[in-house]
Amino acid sequence: FRVFRLFARLRSLRTVIRSLTASLVPVLSAFFVVFTFTAVYSILGVQLYQLVLPQFFSDFSESFLTMFTVATFDDIMRLGDGLAASGAGAGGVVFLVTFVVVRLFHPFLASDHLALYLILLVPTCTLLP
Numbered sequence: 001f002r003v004f005r006l007f008a009r010l011r012s013l014r015t016v017i018r019s020l021t022a023s024l025v026p027v028l029s030a031f032f033v034v035f036t037f038t039a040v041y042s043i044l045g046v047q048l049y050q051l052v053l054p055q056f057f058s059d060f061s062e063s064f065l066t067m068f069t070v071a072t073f074d075d076i077m078r079l080g081d082g083l084a085a086s087g088a089g090a091g092g093v094v095f096l097v098t099f100v101v102v103r104l105f106h107p108f109l110a111s112d113h114l115a116l117y118l119i120l121l122v123p124t125c126t127l128l129p
Helices: 002-009 011-049 060-072 076-085 089-104 114-125
Strands: none
Touching (some): 060 076, 060 089, 076 089
């Protein structure tokens, strides 16, 4: 319990702890919004592309993992190629681009990676037949 006494003595440490606890609610709120948005697009992905792309959208958990992967740009080109090759056409590209653009302009997320988003989206948009 000496650690708690240290918190009481150091004013700067108390300020840091108070700031962390005050920021907890906004961070959890942002997490909830992002989780809900990703869940909605995961459900859409399952409903629209379950039969066409079962490797990405077979069920909710697989679809949620796919949408999280798209959000982190880990394997977005493989998904874009799969959507284009599956015959999803413009609808698949619109699905992918709207998810990325809304995530890009979400006020709680960092939007300083605009160049990276555009570099990764332009090849995906050129996959249209």
